[in-house]
Amino acid sequence: MPNGSLDGLVHGPPRGGGKPEGPRRLDLDLLLSVASDVAEGVAYLHHHAPVKVVHCDLKPSNVLLDADMTAVVSDFGISKLVAADARGPEMGEASMSVCNSITRLLQGSVGYIAPEYGLGGRPSTQGDVYSFGVMLLEMISGKRPTDVIAEEGHSLPEWARNRRLQHDVDAVVERSLPRDPPSVLPFGPPGREMEAIVVTELLELGIACSQLAPSMRPAMDDVAHEIACLRDGTWRKYRATDLKAIDQIKSNKH
Template structure:
């Protein structure tokens, strides 16, 4: 794929590489949610991925996401981890999350008031047009909704988690807000 994997853009290895802005990330995750929702709910043969992670999301020349490397189950949880990862810029394998802790627990323990630095850092990744006061408020809401959705998807009781169709609808709504 011409644009490589999402991992290359989230964690560029060269200082000259530019990460994706928040609008591009919301669009990519909307594509991923739509694709996985199709596999879960509309495909003639139901397919569950199980290994959603940045290196398994390839980006075409238009930055449209293509999900690769199918596994067995856990897509809603994995999608939630991805959302928390893009907002916090912390890998789920970060040293902060050893000894029984997790990205979900870290975000939840900081939510909502201690996450202001995370939200501010995410807002810095917005395109220059998003610096207007109205756009900044909208983007702040989008970031908080991404965190909310990430936490809901990664909760420990999967029976209360949203379906991939619900997630795809929510991501499409957030994508519309970010245009």
């Protein structure tokens, strides 16, 4: 894919693939667009595909970006097909009806695997929701979940929840906000305040998706709808208002 993977977008190119650029500051429009594309893709697999699919390995390196920066979910090598009538009461959504070994249960990548898989839970759509939540928190914070485990001793969702409980949300969302006032609103700080509101909403959604209890996580359809509302509703309307205000200021100057 022309623009590589989401991992490269968030963290810079891999060490073997050119000079590392380090973590990048994502534009909020791009963050919303990519998050929406991935959420809609996974929602299709879970709720609308002819045969329901559990991806089992959602992570930034498995999200590819085309020439238009449209995000595409890839790498279905360990995905599972879900029986239409298979339900696990402890899992919330549909779960696999057949799973024979702990090896199969733990398929996935460290930092993104749903915790119930380590306790004998079967692959489920709610496991994918957990992985998506971790990936969303990674996009917002710029922190790899494995780095947080090594440095903090707990998971990225736990780190984000702790910061929220300590009312230190800025420590999580700071990377997603430009240090200078947004170019769309160069005449004051309200633009930054609105960006903070939108990113904080995304943070709360990432935390909700990565709840420890599978039954507490939202369905992917609801997640996709929530992100679409932020992208096409709150944020777009605000941007449109800003652009009108800027045009008005320019016309007054002339």
